[in-house]
């Protein structure tokens with residue numbers, strides 16, 4: 001498949017000092033050109049922290065304690081100032097969580113597009129204007145909204161505009177953190193359909209962060225499941241659905257099968273909560289052990305590592321690793 005677009009190696013992100021909260025722990029992840037990766041897990045599992053670390057949007061008290069992020073064969077963690085600004089927007093863009101309002105409330109919609117274009121291109125005004133209209137059309141927002149302020153748009157429209165903004169310079173990677181979570185189901189659906197339609201026209205890679213495994217299974221090529229700051233399983237979407245490996249993934253899938261769970265944002269198949277991620281609270285064994293219905297003795301004291309289970313699957317689970325897997 002050639003050199004991956006993104007290669008995250010042993011990445012650890014800590015909030016506070018070294019005895020603080022280990023929100024992302026020793027994560028390894030690769031993403032190929034044009035690949036759509038879904039990153040799922042319950043709230044508090046470290047998904048946003050991982051996404052922001054990759055995009056270099058981590059701010060104190062959080063810091064990267066360990067690891068590397070290689071993007072387009074550059075060490076992203078070593079870039080600063082102008083070089084980092086160049087990488088953002090032109091090669092990598094971020095769509096923040098819906099409702100977090102990535103748009104500047106004091107600027108008209110078109111102004112926000114012009115701002116990015118005048119910083120990153122030498123396009124004349126006519127070309128910039130044309131690009132705004134083209135992008136708004138792509139996300140099905142009428143032209144007349146270009147001169148409006150964000151508060152004049154609905155939540156769904158604002159999120160469409162945020163997606164359009166991320167695509168101004170046709171980056172190879174767009175990181176989306178729960179881009180539709182705060183929106184109602186119908187609006188969410190139309191935005192996702194739109195996203196898939198845009199991807200048919202132009203290939204780019206996506207890291208799509210969501211707590212909703214059902215939704216991610218529909219749209220992603222590959223799914224990585226996070227638990228307690230770690231990736232515990234990754235597989236192509238259909239394979240993960242047909243043959244989930246980790247007991248945590250199985251529990252999440254059980255909730256997907258029950259529509260009330262999704263609506264209520266709870267996980268009936270899985271009592272309890274993800275663990276506290278303070279260094280001194282993290283036990284020596286599998287972090288999922290206390291909630292796992294399949295555990296055995298060694299799970300309590302020995303930590304499993306993420307290991308290949310097939311050509312495209314990895315899992316971090318002692319029990320699964322003993323079982324032969326059908327090819």
Ligand SMILES: Nc1ncnc2c1ncn2[C@@H]1O[C@H](COP(=O)(O)OP(=O)(O)O)[C@@H](O)[C@H]1O
Pocket residue numbers: 015016021023041042043044045046047048049050061277
């Ligand atoms: N500003 C912060 N200070 C301390 N801990 C934080 C902060 N933000 C997030 N965390 C902790 O980091 C962990 C991961 O959070 P987050 O990345 O937001 O997870 P997710 O996106 O999966 O819900 C959680 O345990 C959370 O409590």
Ligand SMILES: [Mg+2]
Pocket residue numbers: 047048049177
């Ligand atoms: Mg989050």
